[in-house]
Amino acid sequence: MIPCDLMIRSRWCLPIAPDPKPIERGAVAVEGGRILAIGPAADLDARYLPTAAFDLSNHAVLPGLVNAHCHAAMSLLRGAAEDLALDAWLNDAIWPLEGRVVSAAFVRAGTDLAIAEMLRSGITCFADMYFFPEEAAPRVSAAGLRAQIAFPIIDFPNPWSSGATEGFHKGLELNDAYRDDPRIGIAFGPHSAYSVEEANLQKTLMYAEEVGRPIQIHLHETAEEVAAAVARNGHSWVAQLAATGLLNPALQAVHMTQLSDADIELVAEHGVQVVHCPTSNLKLASGICPVGRLAANGVNVALGTDGAASNNALDLFAEARLAALLAKHLGGAAEGRVEDALRMATLNGAAALGLADEIGSLEAGKQADLIAVDLSGPALSPVRDPAAALVHGPAAAAVSHVWVAGRCLYEEGDYKTLDLVGLRRRVELAMEGCG
Amino acid sequence: MIPCDLMIRSRWCLPIAPDPKPIERGAVAVEGGRILAIGPAADLDARYLPTAAFDLSNHAVLPGLVNAHCHAAMSLLRGAAEDLALDAWLNDAIWPLEGRVVSAAFVRAGTDLAIAEMLRSGITCFADMYFFPEEAAPRVSAAGLRAQIAFPIIDFPNPWSSGATEGFHKGLELNDAYRDDPRIGIAFGPHSAYSVEEANLQKTLMYAEEVGRPIQIHLHETAEEVAAAVARNGHSWVAQLAATGLLNPALQAVHMTQLSDADIELVAEHGVQVVHCPTSNLKLASGICPVGRLAANGVNVALGTDGAASNNALDLFAEARLAALLAKHLGGAAEGRVEDALRMATLNGAAALGLADEIGSLEAGKQADLIAVDLSGPALSPVRDPAAALVHGPAAAAVSHVWVAGRCLYEEGDYKTLDLVGLRRRVELAMEGCG
Numbered sequence: 001m002i003p004c005d006l007m008i009r010s011r012w013c014l015p016i017a018p019d020p021k022p023i024e025r026g027a028v029a030v031e032g033g034r035i036l037a038i039g040p041a042a043d044l045d046a047r048y049l050p051t052a053a054f055d056l057s058n059h060a061v062l063p064g065l066v067n068a069h070c071h072a073a074m075s076l077l078r079g080a081a082e083d084l085a086l087d088a089w090l091n092d093a094i095w096p097l098e099g100r101v102v103s104a105a106f107v108r109a110g111t112d113l114a115i116a117e118m119l120r121s122g123i124t125c126f127a128d129m130y131f132f133p134e135e136a137a138p139r140v141s142a143a144g145l146r147a148q149i150a151f152p153i154i155d156f157p158n159p160w161s162s163g164a165t166e167g168f169h170k171g172l173e174l175n176d177a178y179r180d181d182p183r184i185g186i187a188f189g190p191h192s193a194y195s196v197e198e199a200n201l202q203k204t205l206m207y208a209e210e211v212g213r214p215i216q217i218h219l220h221e222t223a224e225e226v227a228a229a230v231a232r233n234g235h236s237w238v239a240q241l242a243a244t245g246l247l248n249p250a251l252q253a254v255h256m257t258q259l260s261d262a263d264i265e266l267v268a269e270h271g272v273q274v275v276h277c278p279t280s281n282l283k284l285a286s287g288i289c290p291v292g293r294l295a296a297n298g299v300n301v302a303l304g305t306d307g308a309a310s311n312n313a314l315d316l317f318a319e320a321r322l323a324a325l326l327a328k329h330l331g332g333a334a335e336g337r338v339e340d341a342l343r344m345a346t347l348n349g350a351a352a353l354g355l356a357d358e359i360g361s362l363e364a365g366k367q368a369d370l371i372a373v374d375l376s377g378p379a380l381s382p383v384r385d386p387a388a389a390l391v392h393g394p395a396a397a398a399v400s401h402v403w404v405a406g407r408c409l410y411e412e413g414d415y416k417t418l419d420l421v422g423l424r425r426r427v428e429l430a431m432e433g434c435g
Numbered sequence: 436m437i438p439c440d441l442m443i444r445s446r447w448c449l450p451i452a453p454d455p456k457p458i459e460r461g462a463v464a465v466e467g468g469r470i471l472a473i474g475p476a477a478d479l480d481a482r483y484l485p486t487a488a489f490d491l492s493n494h495a496v497l498p499g500l501v502n503a504h505c506h507a508a509m510s511l512l513r514g515a516a517e518d519l520a521l522d523a524w525l526n527d528a529i530w531p532l533e534g535r536v537v538s539a540a541f542v543r544a545g546t547d548l549a550i551a552e553m554l555r556s557g558i559t560c561f562a563d564m565y566f567f568p569e570e571a572a573p574r575v576s577a578a579g580l581r582a583q584i585a586f587p588i589i590d591f592p593n594p595w596s597s598g599a600t601e602g603f604h605k606g607l608e609l610n611d612a613y614r615d616d617p618r619i620g621i622a623f624g625p626h627s628a629y630s631v632e633e634a635n636l637q638k639t640l641m642y643a644e645e646v647g648r649p650i651q652i653h654l655h656e657t658a659e660e661v662a663a664a665v666a667r668n669g670h671s672w673v674a675q676l677a678a679t680g681l682l683n684p685a686l687q688a689v690h691m692t693q694l695s696d697a698d699i700e701l702v703a704e705h706g707v708q709v710v711h712c713p714t715s716n717l718k719l720a721s722g723i724c725p726v727g728r729l730a731a732n733g734v735n736v737a738l739g740t741d742g743a744a745s746n747n748a749l750d751l752f753a754e755a756r757l758a759a760l761l762a763k764h765l766g767g768a769a770e771g772r773v774e775d776a777l778r779m780a781t782l783n784g785a786a787a788l789g790l791a792d793e794i795g796s797l798e799a800g801k802q803a804d805l806i807a808v809d810l811s812g813p814a815l816s817p818v819r820d821p822a823a824a825l826v827h828g829p830a831a832a833a834v835s836h837v838w839v840a841g842r843c844l845y846e847e848g849d850y851k852t853l854d855l856v857g858l859r860r861r862v863e864l865a866m867e868g869c870g
Contacts, residue, residue, distance in 0.1 A: 079819040079827070085768035116813035282760035283827070285768035312827040313814055322757075325717035333520035333720035378551035378855070379748055382866045384514040392514070392718070392747040394556075397832035420813070431817045 006030040006406055007050035009041045010061040010372060012386040016346050017361035020339045022386050028061060030368040033405035038362050058376035059400060060386040062342070063361055064124025064369040065316040066349025068275040069216070069254045069304025071130045073102075073110030075117065076430050077309040086222050086284040094309055098131070101433055102159040107132040109426040111139040116418050117314045119145060119410045121396035122371040124403075126314075127252070127275075127304070127353055129189040129216055131160035134174050137184050144409045144417045146369065148353050149174070150189030150216045153204060155197055164200040168207060175211055183405070185213070185353070187252075192218040193237040194225060198244065205246055214250040214354055216275075220263070221255035222286045238263040247272050252352055254304060255280075256294075257287030264290070268297040273352035276344070278322040279313075280306035291323060292331040295340070302352035303344045317395040320345040324391055338387045368406035374398045441465040441841055442485035444476045445496040445807060447821040451781050452796040455774050457821050463496060465803040468840035473797050493811035494835060495821040497777070498796050499559025499580075499804040500751040501784025503710045504651070504689045504739025506565045508537075508545030510552065511865050512744040521657050521719040529744055533566070536869045537594035542567040544861040546574040551853050552749045554580060554845045556831035557806040559838075561749075562687070562710075562739070562788055564624040564651055566595035569609050572619050579844045579852045581804065583788050584609070585624030585651045588639060590632055599635040603642060610646055618840070620648070620788070622687075627653040628672040629660060633679065640681055649685040649789055651710075655698070656690035657721045673698040682707050687787055689739060690715075691729075692722030699725070703732040708787035711779070713757040714748075715741035726758060727766040730775070737787035738779045752830040755780040759826055776826045803841035809833045 006029070013026025015038055027041035029048045037044055081093035107130065118126055125146035128136055133151040140147040151171035153164050161167040175186040188208045190196040196204070208215050219237055220226055229237045239262070241247050247270035254275040259267070267274065276289040291301050303323060305314045320341040327336030350360025359369050373395050375383050380393040389395065402410040409416050441464070448461025450473055462476035464483045472479055516528035542565065553561055560581035563571055568586040575582040586606035588599050596602040610621040623643045625631040631639070643650050654672055655661055664672045674697070676682050682705035689710040694702070702709065711724040726736050738758060740749045755776040762771030785795025794804050808830050810818045815828040824830065837845040844851050 075813075076817060078815075078817060079823040082820065082823045082827075083763075083769055083772045089768070113813055113816070120813060279760065282764045283768070285763045288764070312823065313829050315814070315829055318829070322760075325714065325757075328518075328720045329717045329723070333524070333718070334518055337518045376859070378510075378548055378555060378858075379750070381548070381859070382511060382513060382862055385517065388514040388517045388747065392517075394748050394750055394753070394829075394831065396829065423813075424811070424816070427817055 001049040002047060004029045004031040004036050004048045004050050005052065007044065007048060007053040008056065008061055008370065008372070009054065010056040010059045012060040013038065013362065014060055014062040014342070014387060015362040016063055016343055017363065020343070022060070026061070028362055028368070028370060030406040033368055033407070035362060035364050035366050035368050037364055054401065056372050056401070059372040059374050060390060061370055061372050062390070063346045063359065064371050064402065064404065065122045065345050066302065066353065066360060067118060067123045067126040067305050067314065067316050068252070068302035068349040068352045069127050069129070069277055069306060070114065070314060071307030072114035072126065072128045072136060073107040073130050074307030074309045075114040075314070076106060076110040076427065077307070078312045080309055086286055087224065089284055089310065098159055102131050104132050104135045106430050106433070107135040108139060109423070109430040111136045112143070112418065112423050113427055114308070114314055115139060115143045115145065116415065116420060116423060119143070119402050119415065120399060121315045121317065122373065122399040122402060123314065123316050124369040124371065125349070125353070125355070125359060127187070127216060131158060134170070137174070137178060140184055142417065144407055145404050146183045146359065148185045148187050148214070150187040153188065153190040153200060154195055155200060164196065168203060172207065172211070175213060187213050188215045190215065190217050193241065194228065201246060202244065208250065214252055215246070216252040216254060218255055219253040220258045223258050226258045236260065236263055238266050242266045242270065249273065250354065255286065256289050257281050259290055259293070264293055264297050264299070267294070268299050272299070274299055274301045275304045275352060276301050276323055277304040277306040278319055278326055280310040283310055288326050288330065290330065291327050292335050300348055300351050301344060302349040315396045316345050317390065320391050338385065338391045341391045342387055368403055370403045371399055372401040374400045436484040437482060439464045439466040439471050439483045439485050440487065442479065442483060442488040443491065443496055443805065443807070444489065445491040445494045447495040448473065448797065449495055449497040449777070449822060450797040451498055451778055452798065455778070457495070461496070463797055463803070463805060465841040468803055468842070470797060470799050470801050470803050472799055489836065491807050491836070494807040494809050495825060496805055496807045497825070498781045498794065499806050499837065499839065500557045500780050501737065501788065501795060502553060502558045502561040502740050502749065502751050503687070503737035503784040503787045504712055504741060505549065505561050505563060505749060506742030507549035507561065507563045507571060508542040508565050509742030509744045510549040510749070511541060511545040511862065511869065512742070513747045515744055521721055522659065524719055524745065533594055537566050539567050539570045541865050541868070542570040543574060544858070544865040546571045547578070547853065547858050548862055549743070549749055550574060550578045550580065551850065551855060551858060554578070554837050554850065555834060556750045556752065557808065557834040557837060558749065558751050559804040559806065560784070560788070560790070560794060562622070562651060566593060569605070572609070572613060575619055577852065579842055580839050581618045581794070583620045583622050583649070585622035588623060588625040588635060589630055590635060599631065603638060607642065607646070610648060622648050623650045625650065625652050628676065629663065636681060637679065643685065649687055650681070651687040651689060653690055654688040655693045658693050661693045671695065671698055673701050677701045677705060684708065685789065690721065691724050692716050694725055699728055699732050699734070702729070703734050707734070709734055709736045710739045710787060711736050711758055712739040712741040713754055713761055715745040718745055723761050723765065725765065726762050727770045735783055735786050736779060737784040750831045751780050752825065755826050773820065773822045773826045777822055803838055805838045806834055807836040809835045
């Protein structure tokens with residue numbers, strides 16, 4: 001018998017890859033924070049002697065979800081701007097509000113609130129993009145989950161920097177500080193092609209390639225954005241970024257609701273990562289990312305919640321469900337299949353962030369980032385296909401356990417690394433500053 | 436001081452009508468199962484002396500939700516047919532499966548399971564349409580909530596009847612049995628215009644008018660259905676039903692994803708009730724009900740979950756959110772406003788079922804059908820606008836209390852009228868019969 005740290009037995013085990021088929025009465029053995037083995041519980045019990053074990057007889061165990069785009073601290077702006085389209089939402093409501101209220105303390109409280117919400121609903125890794133990234137990163141470290149922290153690059157003065165130059169300066173310092181962090185990756189976050197001038201996009205590309213970090217950008221979010229690009233440049237932003245060298249596999253293009261066939265060909269040719277944020281895109285009346293057309297061209301599509309000011313929840317199960325429903329609406333009921341939706345929420349997210357070798361599926365050697373979902377409640381039973389229950393049922397509320405690198409961060413309402421009572425007070429304090 | 440049975444104080448009280456504005460630190464006084472008064476808690480506490488009281492300091496209290504279309508017992512068919520369009524879903528999967536497995540015991544267990552799910556997520560009244568309605572109605576009575584039970588009328592043999600004639604016979608008996616029931620209304624449920632011949636639709640209309648009961652029908656669910664009608668009759672089903680007298684305020688037309696301007700004019704002119712089932716319509720790739728165009732023409736639009744075989748959840752908060760998002764997608768971000776979505780889920784549902792004088796809003800004299808939602812969790816806080824939190828946040832999982840006619844049916848995980856352990860056994864037994 002081989003000793004190991006942890007054995008997690010469950011009614012169903014969903015590895016996602018290499019074989020997406022659920023393992024009935026499966027188990028995952030964990031050692032040193034990584035997956036040692038996965039398979040039928042009877043097989044693993046015959047080979048491994050765990051120090052600790054969980055027996056989750058009504059549960060599905062799957063990889064922790066990867067939220068490939070959010071603005072965590074905006075959880076404090078939840079409900080601040082309802083029923084507005086993107087242009088008015090951003091220019092008349094959110095940016096002026098952020099100018100008044102965003103501070104280091106705001107980002108610490110808001111990031112902790114978002115982490116509490118995300119852990120509770122099964123997200124173990126998220127891609128953040130917000131002001132004061134040097135305040136957000138330590139919150140992720142303390143909470144024990146995983147994140148890509150993109151520092152913002154915007155040409156004009158903002159709550160964190162006087163403009164792009166100071167943004168690069170502070171961001172590269174941050175990158176140095178987290179160079180070898182096992183759970184936090186730094187990324188470059190130019191806000192959008194329309195708010196960052198060409199010279200600064202080129203600097204972004206140069207620095208990002210130098211330090212080997214990805215770039216995340218809001219791209220082709222609305223029809224108006226694309227029309228303005230065509231009017232200014234004679235072609236779309238996708239075509240413009242292709243011409244200037246920005247399109248590559250380290251570029252994470254978020255939203256992408258408006259894509260011509262030529263745009264999709266460019267995105268596919270250059271191996272760009274696409275992040276689909278279906279709730280936010282509908283709520284701001286921006287459109288729908290054509291996931292079926294992208295996937296048919298071999299493009300990797302991940303899922304994001306976007307920030308809580310345009311969603312208003314950080315629930316990636318809900319995004320997976322909505323992505324499946326919208327894919328069916330656009331392409332017919334055979335599109336948006338359950339397996340595709342789950343893969344988008346896990347392995348595709350990992351791949352988008354350049355982490356597919358480490359997380360996103362339950363495979364021996366990968367990080368032990370797992371979640372358990374109790375499928376015995378009246379809203380999820382009976383279970384014929386656990387994958388369908390996870391995608392089309394209310395799974396987020398049924399998440400019972402969350403592990404990252406083999407460490408249990410959440411169990412049945414109990415947060416192991418967060419103080420919810422203190423957090424509620426800090427949120428109240430931050431809200432007093434919001435007026 | 437006036438004595439009363441119950442006082443429910445809450446952080447926010449959302450009456451929906453006549454004024455949709457939330458009452459901060461509000462209260463509802465209940466006497467004899469009806470609302471005696473609603474207003475600021477300080478005012479009510481000065482006038483009423485309750486026998487019992489709830490102090491819900493982090494909660495929103497609002498009318499119980501009205502699920503205006505479902506097939507409750509189909510909760511046992513949850514996940515039975517994934518990733519299929521309506522035609523294949525119905526003809527190749529669901530109808531043959533129902534022919535094999537549906538029985539009186541199946542309907543009893545499935546209805547109880549659906550009731551458990553619906554109560555837990557704040558639904559206090561639902562419109563059912565399924566086989567063995569005489570088995571479903573007693574389950575509603577026992578559980579203590581409210582329902583419209585539509586008995587099915589289908590021309591061909593089905594698990595409950597040999598055809599339309601036996602359907603009328605059994606249905607009219609059922610109507611006699613529940614003639615004076617305070618919480619259960621019987622309705623006529625012709626499956627669709629394409630599955631019930633004209634003579635039987637006319638009989639439905641005649642009987643329904645005689646006994647003063649509404650009709651609920653699936654109508655204009657898919658483009659194929661409408662195209663077939665045009666090919667057969669020279670016009671749409673809506674035009675056909677208008678010509679034959681079926682269109683009237685007692686007709687509840689479910690789905691309505693495909694509507695020409697002429698159809699909408701007919702629906703508006705005749706005061707037809709429309710029930711929008713957004714999740715089911717996307718999942719079966721049927722289309723989207725044009726709620727904005729209907730509302731602009733003065734049509735009352737309610738919300739339904741449809742059955743768990745095409746959703747897969749009976750969560751009306753989720754339907755309200757999706758309805759709001761889709762309205763924005765079709766009509767711009769200023770459509771699908773938070774207030775509209777909440778009204779669709781409550782008062783519009785009551786109106787669609789002919790119950791607007793009794794339920795759907797918190798007004799003195801109406802039934803005390805109320806729910807409380809705890810908005811203090813990390814996924815819902817901070818709360819700027821409780822209505823936005825309810826529509827755009829994950830509210831269903833945060834429902835803490837449910838009252839119907841002043842009686843508490845659910846409180847913090849505790850079902851007062853259902854035995855969840857026994858129900859789980861009965862569901863397992865029913866599933867063995869499903870093969």
